[in-house]
Amino acid sequence: MNAVESSPLVTTPPRTRIRFGIVLLPNFTLTAFSGFVDMLRLSADDSDFSKPVRCAWSVVGKTLAPVRASCGIQITPWETFDESEPFDYIVVVGGLLHSGPQADDDTLAFIRRAATNGATMVGICTGVFTLMRAGVLDGHRVCVSWFHYWDFIERFPHTDVQMLVADRLFVIDRRRITCSGGRASIDVAAAILLRHFDHATVQKALRILLVGEMQSGNAPQPHPPGLEPATHPKIKRAILLMEQHLGRALTLEELAGKLDLSPRQLERLFKAQTGKSPQTFAKHVRLRTAAWLLTSSDRTVADIASSCGFSDASHLGREFRKQYGMPPVAFREQRAGSAPDEQVCDEYFLASGAGV
Numbered sequence: 001m002n003a004v005e006s007s008p009l010v011t012t013p014p015r016t017r018i019r020f021g022i023v024l025l026p027n028f029t030l031t032a033f034s035g036f037v038d039m040l041r042l043s044a045d046d047s048d049f050s051k052p053v054r055c056a057w058s059v060v061g062k063t064l065a066p067v068r069a070s071c072g073i074q075i076t077p078w079e080t081f082d083e084s085e086p087f088d089y090i091v092v093v094g095g096l097l098h099s100g101p102q103a104d105d106d107t108l109a110f111i112r113r114a115a116t117n118g119a120t121m122v123g124i125c126t127g128v129f130t131l132m133r134a135g136v137l138d139g140h141r142v143c144v145s146w147f148h149y150w151d152f153i154e155r156f157p158h159t160d161v162q163m164l165v166a167d168r169l170f171v172i173d174r175r176r177i178t179c180s181g182g183r184a185s186i187d188v189a190a191a192i193l194l195r196h197f198d199h200a201t202v203q204k205a206l207r208i209l210l211v212g213e214m215q216s217g218n219a220p221q222p223h224p225p226g227l228e229p230a231t232h233p234k235i236k237r238a239i240l241l242m243e244q245h246l247g248r249a250l251t252l253e254e255l256a257g258k259l260d261l262s263p264r265q266l267e268r269l270f271k272a273q274t275g276k277s278p279q280t281f282a283k284h285v286r287l288r289t290a291a292w293l294l295t296s297s298d299r300t301v302a303d304i305a306s307s308c309g310f311s312d313a314s315h316l317g318r319e320f321r322k323q324y325g326m327p328p329v330a331f332r333e334q335r336a337g338s339a340p341d342e343q344v345c346d347e348y349f350l351a352s353g354a355g356v
Helices: 030-043 105-116 127-133 146-155 184-193 199-208 233-244 252-258 263-274 278-296 301-307 313-324 328-336 340-352
Strands: 018-024 055-061 089-093 120-124 170-173 176-179
Touching (some): 018 030, 018 105, 030 055, 030 120, 105 120, 120 127, 120 184, 127 176, 170 184, 176 184, 233 252, 233 263, 252 263, 252 278, 278 301, 301 313
Parallel strands (some): 018 055, 089 120, 120 176
């Protein structure tokens, strides 16, 4: 078993139907929901009738009012929290973070009750935020999308960042499962089902979905836009780890250790994939992030310097001037006065790593 799937789930005895309760949050991501449910549907029955023989699933909510997905499609819960029977798994599917209310107090209370009663909690996409708000992730490793890493830190500032994973598809830690979202919902559903069913049953569902082999939790999340593409999974993970540790840059030895490589192997592989050393690439990631923060926030230069791993504002200023040809304040003023079309070009310049 790999390091992410550090603690096995309790396996349900054969011929016991596994029950999944699915909680949809406002503006949930339809792909994450449909991918997970289709894996359940296709694994539940030997024939092609999608009968809930091996497992059953139900969409539950505070009321039976439809829940709107981020794409506009609405799903009506099948039963309410108070009416539902106990579930083996509670799956919370999130989506957009900044577009209105998230989980209400009744939803959080339902999650806490289910966790107390022994259900395994599954957070998909920003459903992880709701599990955190409900207080059921304490002491567990937590997987979030790289895209929402800083949102998570901002909303939960006391998070132990050593327990936060933003470079892998999903994490299984005892009875807590967290997933970065999107297509990875299929992979995490397959990983859960393999705890209870034989490989052929789960593989059949993957083949019908034209997925092929499932990705393991150790597989890297796709690299963020603006990071130079790397075909080797170890380098993809290395770049994501650099993004995740902006405030305290990992040493070459620490980075190599997380990737199960020697420092020399990592340097050689990184140079072949990106044309740069890991240290140089990491510095450019920090500078690019500082440039983005200067144009997208009103944070002080000193605050940005600290967040991006520079010793102080002067240190950031020296490195920034080398990279962008001007000090941070001048860069901010210049971008603030740009026309919309020019801002688009600037954002592309930053995202593409031009000049790096």
